[in-house]
Amino acid sequence: MDAILNALSCLMALGTSMFLWRRPTSVYKETGVMVLSLCVFVLFSYFTVDSSEATLEYMPFRMLALCLCFSTTSLTSHKSRYMVLALVLWLWVEFFGGLTFVYRGLEMPWTRVVAIGSGAVGAAFLSHISREMEFMLMVYWIAIWMFF
Amino acid sequence: MYRILVYIGAVLLLLGASAFGLSLWDGPTAWHTDARTFWGIPISLFVLWIGLAHAGTLISAIFLALGYPLGRRTSMIAELSTLCSLVVAALFPLVHLGVIDNFYMVVPFLDARGNFANLRSPLVWDFCCIAVYGVVSLLFFINHLFSEKKPALKKLIRPMAWLLFPLVLWVHTIVSLDFAVTFVPEWRGAYFPLYFIAGAIYSGLALVIILLTAEHCRVRVLEKLMLSLSWFMAAFWFWEFLLKGMFSFEVFFLGAVVPQFMWLRVIRENTFGRLLVAFSILVSLGLERYILVTPSEYDVANAFGWLDLGLVAFSMGLFVLLFFVLRAKLSALLEGDDVVMGEIVLQEDDPAKMEVSESNVFSALRLPLLLGVLVTLVYVTWAVSCDSGVLVSLSVANIVPLCLPLLVLVASIVLCARPLWSILGNRIRFVAIVLAGILGVFVGAFWAGGGSDTTSAVVSVQELASAKSIEGIWASRCASCHGNDGKFNEKFVREFYPLPQKLSLERLDSLGADSLVHVILNGRINMNPYRGRVTEDEARGLVHYMRLLAGENQ
Numbered sequence: 001m002d003a004i005l006n007a008l009s010c011l012m013a014l015g016t017s018m019f020l021w022r023r024p025t026s027v028y029k030e031t032g033v034m035v036l037s038l039c040v041f042v043l044f045s046y047f048t049v050d051s052s053e054a055t056l057e058y059m060p061f062r063m064l065a066l067c068l069c070f071s072t073t074s075l076t077s078h079k080s081r082y083m084v085l086a087l088v089l090w091l092w093v094e095f096f097g098g099l100t101f102v103y104r105g106l107e108m109p110w111t112r113v114v115a116i117g118s119g120a121v122g123a124a125f126l127s128h129i130s131r132e133m134e135f136m137l138m139v140y141w142i143a144i145w146m147f148f
Numbered sequence: 149m150y151r152i153l154v155y156i157g158a159v160l161l162l163l164g165a166s167a168f169g170l171s172l173w174d175g176p177t178a179w180h181t182d183a184r185t186f187w188g189i190p191i192s193l194f195v196l197w198i199g200l201a202h203a204g205t206l207i208s209a210i211f212l213a214l215g216y217p218l219g220r221r222t223s224m225i226a227e228l229s230t231l232c233s234l235v236v237a238a239l240f241p242l243v244h245l246g247v248i249d250n251f252y253m254v255v256p257f258l259d260a261r262g263n264f265a266n267l268r269s270p271l272v273w274d275f276c277c278i279a280v281y282g283v284v285s286l287l288f289f290i291n292h293l294f295s296e297k298k299p300a301l302k303k304l305i306r307p308m309a310w311l312l313f314p315l316v317l318w319v320h321t322i323v324s325l326d327f328a329v330t331f332v333p334e335w336r337g338a339y340f341p342l343y344f345i346a347g348a349i350y351s352g353l354a355l356v357i358i359l360l361t362a363e364h365c366r367v368r369v370l371e372k373l374m375l376s377l378s379w380f381m382a383a384f385w386f387w388e389f390l391l392k393g394m395f396s397f398e399v400f401f402l403g404a405v406v407p408q409f410m411w412l413r414v415i416r417e418n419t420f421g422r423l424l425v426a427f428s429i430l431v432s433l434g435l436e437r438y439i440l441v442t443p444s445e446y447d448v449a450n451a452f453g454w455l456d457l458g459l460v461a462f463s464m465g466l467f468v469l470l471f472f473v474l475r476a477k478l479s480a481l482l483e484g485d486d487v488v489m490g491e492i493v494l495q496e497d498d499p500a501k502m503e504v505s506e507s508n509v510f511s512a513l514r515l516p517l518l519l520g521v522l523v524t525l526v527y528v529t530w531a532v533s534c535d536s537g538v539l540v541s542l543s544v545a546n547i548v549p550l551c552l553p554l555l556v557l558v559a560s561i562v563l564c565a566r567p568l569w570s571i572l573g574n575r576i577r578f579v580a581i582v583l584a585g586i587l588g589v590f591v592g593a594f595w596a597g598g599g600s601d602t603t604s605a606v607v608s609v610q611e612l613a614s615a616k617s618i619e620g621i622w623a624s625r626c627a628s629c630h631g632n633d634g635k636f637n638e639k640f641v642r643e644f645y646p647l648p649q650k651l652s653l654e655r656l657d658s659l660g661a662d663s664l665v666h667v668i669l670n671g672r673i674n675m676n677p678y679r680g681r682v683t684e685d686e687a688r689g690l691v692h693y694m695r696l697l698a699g700e701n702q
Contacts, residue, residue: 027369031376038383046390058338060387088314096321097338099548103329104336 001055003146005048010145012044013063014138017070038064054106058097065090069141073134080126083137087120112148119144153362153472160465167458168243175246179455182442185332189456190244192438193463196351197237198278198323199344199433203352204230205285205316207370208292209309220296222367224482225475226356227289232471233355234282236463241274243459267531270326273549277319280553284560288312291564293481298571307512307563315556320348322549327440334392334443343384347433350377350403354429359471361423371410371422374429378407396439403432434460516559523558524551618689625678626690634697653698656691664691 001009016037020030041060049056068086075082094116098108119140126133171178171190181188208223217223266272288308295302324344327335337343353374360366382404389395406428415421475482528547572580623632630636634651656664668687671677682690 027372027376031379035379035383038380039386042383042387042390054338057336057391061339061342092317092321093339093342095548096325096341099325100328100336100338100340 001049001053001059006146009041009044009048009059009063010066010142012040013067013145014070014142016040017067018074020067020071021074034064034068037067041067054101054104058093061093062090062097065093066141066145070138073129073138079129080123083123083126083129084120087116087123091116091120109148112144115144115148149362150472150476153468154476157465157468157470157472160461161469162465164458164460164462164465167455168239168462170455171243171459176244179459180442180453182444184444185330185335185442187244187441189438189441189452189459190240191326192434192441193459194237194240194244195323195344195437195441196434197233197240197463197467199320199348199351199437200355201230201233201237201281201285201352202316202320202345202348203356204228204233205288205312206349206352207356209288209312209316212306213309213313218367218369220292221363221365221482222356222360222370224289224292224478225359225363227285227292228474228478228482229352229355229359229471230285231282231289232467232474234278234285235470236467238278238282239466240459240463241271267546267550270322270329270549273322274326276550277315277322277553280557281315281319284308284312284315284556287560287564287568290568293478294571296481300567300571303508303512304564304567307509307516308560310509310513311556311560311563314552317345318549318552320345325549332443334394334440337388337391339384339387343388346377346380346384347436350374350381351430351433353377354426354433357426358423358430361419361426366422371416374426375407375410378404378429394439394443396436399432399436399439401432402428403436406432512563513559516562517555519562520555520557520559524555527554618686618693621682621686622690622693625682634694634701651694651698651701653695653702656695656698661688661691664694 016033019033019037038060041063045056045059045063049059065086069083069090072079072083072086091113094109095113098113102108119137123137129137176186176188179188179190204226207218207226211218212223218226288305291301291304291308295305321341321344324340328337328340353370357366357370357374360370382400385395385400385404407425409415409421410425412421415425528544528551531547531550569577569580630651659667665684665687667675668682668690669677669679669684678687
């Protein structure tokens with residue numbers, strides 16, 4: 001996947017995250033937004049990622065995980081807790097997805113895994129997340145997505 | 149009501165018992181297996197029941213950990229369903245193995261004969277994860293069960309919930325890797341961990357809704373979650389269709405379309421309507437598992453024999469019988485004074501209370517987690533330094549799946565041991581000590597290992613009339629483990645145990661022909677003896693053939 005499409009996928013995750021957790025919230029509304037976002041990511045991945053690339057298999061779910069990470073910045077309570085959970089989900093997708101690739105002879109994306117893991121550990125210690133901190137965290141996640 | 153359900157369970161169990169017995173007796177030849185994957189109904193049922201086993205922990209532990217506890221009876225019913233489903237699920241990998249007497253070899257520690265489990269095999273991960281999940285779920289259930297009468301245990305429930313939260317997701321992720329790390333094209337999926345977790349939670353919710361219906365009650369939030377998950381499953385099936393072209397109309401209709409009838413008030417508010425939707429989901433997910441496990445079988449109806457149906461009946465009967473007998477026996481403890489059925493109890497209005505509670509959780513978990521991390525690090529260091537690395541290159545990625553279960557096991561035991569011990573009466577303490585002794589005997593037996601006797605289900609060499617050449621004997625006797633080309637049989641290495649030896653020329657030369665003939669005829673460590681099935685001349689021919697293969701592989 002080239003850099004432009006990679007950036008576009010990150011932008012899509014950011015864009016769809018804006019529709020999550022807007023008040024009034026409900027189980028159906030939030031799930032509906034997540035599933036619709038996932039369908040958009042599925043179509044995007046299917047039409048843009050080369051089918052010979054193994055990473056195509058989990059691309060939509062990586063995008064969903066990133067979208068959930070972005071969306072936690074708009075939460076009004078328990079922001080740190082859900083941020084950690086979203087990052088752990090992203091870590092989960094990357095690590096276990098990578099593990100299946102290891103069995104096919106590909107490399108585990110250790111740098112990305114460690115970067116996300118560090119982010120999750122760091123976020124666990126944030127008692128108060130200011131607007132500036134939110135911005136820096138989002139930059140950090142985008143950097144992981146784009147460069148690792 | 150319970151009595152009728154127990155009778156139904158007993159009838160199903162009896163109907164399926166003969167199928168189960170025959171499966172154990174005959175091994176994998178008894179049931180229908182896929183032509184390409186060699187897997188069949190036991191693995192399908194294992195995946196289905198282990199998925200159903202997740203509902204209890206999801207509903208009770210995850211909700212509790214996040215600060216949204218459900219009513220006591222709802223949680224207890226869900227947790228009990230976890231334990232019963234686990235018992236059912238645990239039986240089927242043993243059936244699948246075909247060599248049930250060697251199952252202890254999946255335990256990842258060194259035994260007296262120098263064997264170390266194949267840590268590259270997801271089967272070993274499965275065993276560890278499910279065993280730990282079973283122990284921790286049991287501890288959680290006991291804590292919850294007695295917490296009304298023993299306040300000391302109440303403080304443990306939320307820390308335990310935080311330990312179970314990642315474990316429940318971990319276990320099903322590992323189950324998904326049974327498939328995802330193989331070469332079968334239909335099973336290639338880096339998205340399988342999430343797909344399996346979603347499917348497990350979905351089917352588990354359906355099961356809990358059925359069980360709650362038997363209690364004459366309903367929990368709306370679970371119905372909402374079930375409906376929401378049907379959309380996620382539809383998205384997963386859409387992705388699978390785009391990626392691999394796999395699509396089953398029956399699975400989609402029963403699992404994604406039928407649940408949408410819950411939007412209709414007439415269905416939603418009707419007991420039979422809710423039951424119909426929940427059963428539809430279970431059938432859909434069961435069918436989906438079977439199609440996944442046997443991708444070559446397009447005609448499922450014809451592939452299913454009476455024995456396959458018998459195993460399905462056996463699993464259902466065992467669960468129903470176990471669940472409703474235990475439910476009736478534990479009735480007094482399950483139904484406390486504060487049974488609140490219905491919506492979840494939201495606690496967001498009192499953030500200060502939540503903060504204090506979370507701080508207590510952290511304090512309670514600090515020491516157990518540290519000890520868990522310490523034990524896990526010691527284990528990882530030891531495992532990497534073991535001889536298994538000589539046979540198959542072992543990477544950190546192979547050991548990581550065992551880390552969380554080990555950490556959680558140690559942390560849970562450290563967390564619960566003292567409070568549980570303090571509330572036990574002398575008689576129960578005595579029973580606990582006896583049980584610990586029995587466990588010690590089992591561990592000792594694992595360590596000592598078992599014999600390598602010839603099984604009764606052997607085929608005489610005369611039956612191999614069509615494979616008279618040594619190459620034919622090799623293909624029929626040896627290739628399943630050592631591979632047709634004398635290298636590992638990769639499928640065997642990835643899904644089975646123990647690891648066969650590498651047949652390098654140096655190794656064969658160092659052992660000598662006479663020694664190798666002796667090993668073939670009499671067995672050694674995990675190599676079964678072939679005396680009676682292979683003559684001495686044929687054994688010498690096989691040694692010669694091994695040398696040829698080793699030479700070609702150099």
